Amino acid sequence: MEVFKQIRIQVPELGQKIKKAREQDPRSVQLLATLAKISISYWYQIEQEKRDSISEETLRSIEKVLGVDFGVNLPD
Numbered sequence: 001m002e003v004f005k006q007i008r009i010q011v012p013e014l015g016q017k018i019k020k021a022r023e024q025d026p027r028s029v030q031l032l033a034t035l036a037k038i039s040i041s042y043w044y045q046i047e048q049e050k051r052d053s054i055s056e057e058t059l060r061s062i063e064k065v066l067g068v069d070f071g072v073n074l075p076d
Contacts, residue, residue, distance in 0.1 A: 008053060011072050015049035021066045022047070036061040 022032060033043040038058060045051050046062070056074055063069055 007074055009072070009074060011070070014059075014070060014072070015047045017070055018062060018066075019047040021068045025066055032065050035065045038062075 022029065025032065029043055030040055033040045036043070036058070038046075038061070042051075043062075046054055046058075056072075059070070059072060
């Protein structure tokens with residue numbers, strides 16, 4: 001048996017915020033993406049908002065790698 005919960009929220013300009021934070025970080029995109037456990041192409045797709053959504057897990061991983069909090073709070 002499965003129990004499933006899915007919540008989606010709009011976060012305006014999240015990709016731009018991620019890009020700005022990345023540009024302030026001296027590490028390469030390759031290293032940041034590796035640390036976040038995503039591909040470089042996926043990282044760029046997120047920054048360019050070419051994806052309709054990303055998982056909370058991916059967002060939290062990016063936040064952790066960049067040492068920032070983008071203020072995205074999903075309800076429990």
